[in-house]
Structure formats: C-alpha cells, structure tokens
Amino acid sequence: QKEVEQNSGPLSVPEGAIASLNCTYSDRGSQSFFWYRQYSGKSPELIMFIYSNGDKEDGRFTAQLNKASQYVSLLIRDSQPSDSATYLCAVKDADFNKFYFGSGTKLNVKP
Amino acid sequence: KAGVTQTPRYLIKTRGQQVTLSCSPISGHRSVSWYQQTPGQGLQFLFEYFSETQRNKGNFPGRFSGRQFSNSRSEMNVSTLELGDSALYLCASSFNTGAGANVLTFGAGSRLTVL
Numbered sequence: 074q075k076e077v078e079q080n081s082g083p084l085s086v087p088e089g090a091i092a093s094l095n096c097t098y099s100d101r102g103s104q105s106f107f108w109y110r111q112y113s114g115k116s117p118e119l120i121m122f123i124y125s126n127g128d129k130e131d132g133r134f135t136a137q138l139n140k141a142s143q144y145v146s147l148l149i150r151d152s153q154p155s156d157s158a159t160y161l162c163a164v165k166d167a168d169f170n171k172f173y174f175g176s177g178t179k180l181n182v183k184p
Numbered sequence: 185k186a187g188v189t190q191t192p193r194y195l196i197k198t199r200g201q202q203v204t205l206s207c208s209p210i211s212g213h214r215s216v217s218w219y220q221q222t223p224g225q226g227l228q229f230l231f232e233y234f235s236e237t238q239r240n241k242g243n244f245p246g247r248f249s250g251r252q253f254s255n256s257r258s259e260m261n262v263s264t265l266e267l268g269d270s271a272l273y274l275c276a277s278s279f280n281t282g283a284g285a286n287v288l289t290f291g292a293g294s295r296l297t298v299l
Binding site: 105107109115116117118122161163165170171172173174175176177 | 219272287
C-alpha cells in the first residue's frame with residue numbers, strides 16, 4: 074500500500090508568519106507531487122504542483138521537493154487568516170493516473 | 185470555462201438502497217476519476233475512466249461501479265448501501281492522461297448520507 078503521511082495538526086501560526094507543512098511518501102518511483110487546499114465543507118483546490126527536486130515558488134507559496142528523502146513541503150509566507158484550511162499533500166502513482174492523498178494538515182492562522 | 189460539475193450535491197439514502205452520482209468534466213478533459221472522502225480514511229481513489237474505459241481501480245468492493253459516456257460525462261453507482269458508505273464523493277477531471285504531468289481538478293462533490 075502506497076502511503077502519504079502528513080501531520081494532522083492543527084498547526085497554529087500568527088498572521089504574517091511563515092507556515093511550514095510537511096509530507097512524506099512511500100513510493101520512491103513517484104514523480105509528481107501536489108498540494109491542495111480544502112476549506113471546511115468544500116472540495117480540494119489545487120495550490121501548486123512540483124516535479125523536480127528543489128524549490129518552486131508561486132506568490133506566497135513555495136513547494137519544496139527532496140526525492141532522495143521522499144518528502145515534500147509547502148511554505149506559506151505572510152500567512153493570512155484566509156489561509157486557514159486543511160492542506161492535502163497528493164502524490165501521483167508512478168505508473169498509473171491515480172493519486173494518493175495524505176490525511177491533511179489543518180492550518181489555523183490567528184489574526 | 186466551466187469547472188467540474190457534480191450532481192446531486194446532497195442526498196440521503198437508507199441501507200440497502202442504491203445511488204447514482206453524476207459528473208461532467210471540464211470541456212476537453214477526457215479523464216475522469218472518482219474519490220471517496222471520509223473523516224477516518226481521508227481521500228481514497230475509487231476508479232478512473234478514460235475514453236469510456238475504466239483504466240484504474242482502487243480497493244473498493246464491487247458494489248462500487250462506474251461508467252463513462254462518449255461525451256466524457258461519468259456516473260458512479262453504489263449498490264446495497266451500507267452505513268459506512270456515508271461520505272463526500274468527489275469527481276476530478278484531468279487533461280494529460282499519461283504517466284507524466286497531470287493535474288486533478290475537483291468538482292464540488294456529492295455528499296451522501298446513508299441512514
């Protein structure tokens with residue numbers, strides 16, 4: 074069974090701080106990694122994806138990938154109360170078009 | 185560009201009944217996947233359809249089935265409902281269908297309650 078592990082949280086950070094979310098995965102062959110945000114009662118929405126080792130930045134968000142260590146992280150700079158949500162890490166299967174999701178990390182950004 | 189549309193949004197059934205959920209993907213997306221989300225198990229892959237064929241299947245019993253039509257719209261069916269089938273059922277469509285780059289776009293979901 075291919076697994077994706079996340080700390081369930083909640084992770085609480087003050088407004089303006091950097092939130093750091095982490096994810097580890099078991100399938101060493103996986104090449105595609107995704108971060109989704111899910112507000113309570115809503116469906117997941119894509120924040121960003123990363124395929125190559127290193128950092129990828131998009132606005133206030135930075136995804137980091139280390140395939141050797143099998144971990145992915147998401148940094149949210151200048152966190153806002155509107156960032157309060159559950160963040161899901163997803164890993165695409167190496168061979169098939171199916172994704173494995175972590176259980177999500179709940180982020181609370183306090184004003 | 186319209187997103188992924190799922191119907192119905194909410195439904196209540198009783199044990200033993202069956203249910204059919206519908207999903208219309210983003211125009212041009214030929215791959216449609218279904219996921220089940222529950223508080224205890226998180227998001228779990230049910231199956232994926234492409235060009236009217238089931239290409240991938242998750243570890244769910246045969247009571248869960250689906251199909252895809254020529255216009256890429258998809259339906260999933262759950263027969264002989266059990267209490268544990270209560271969940272948010274999410275449909276996602278994607279454009280690239282190979283082993284490479286791929287992004288899932290989710291619909292709003294169908295929340296099923298089994299009494």
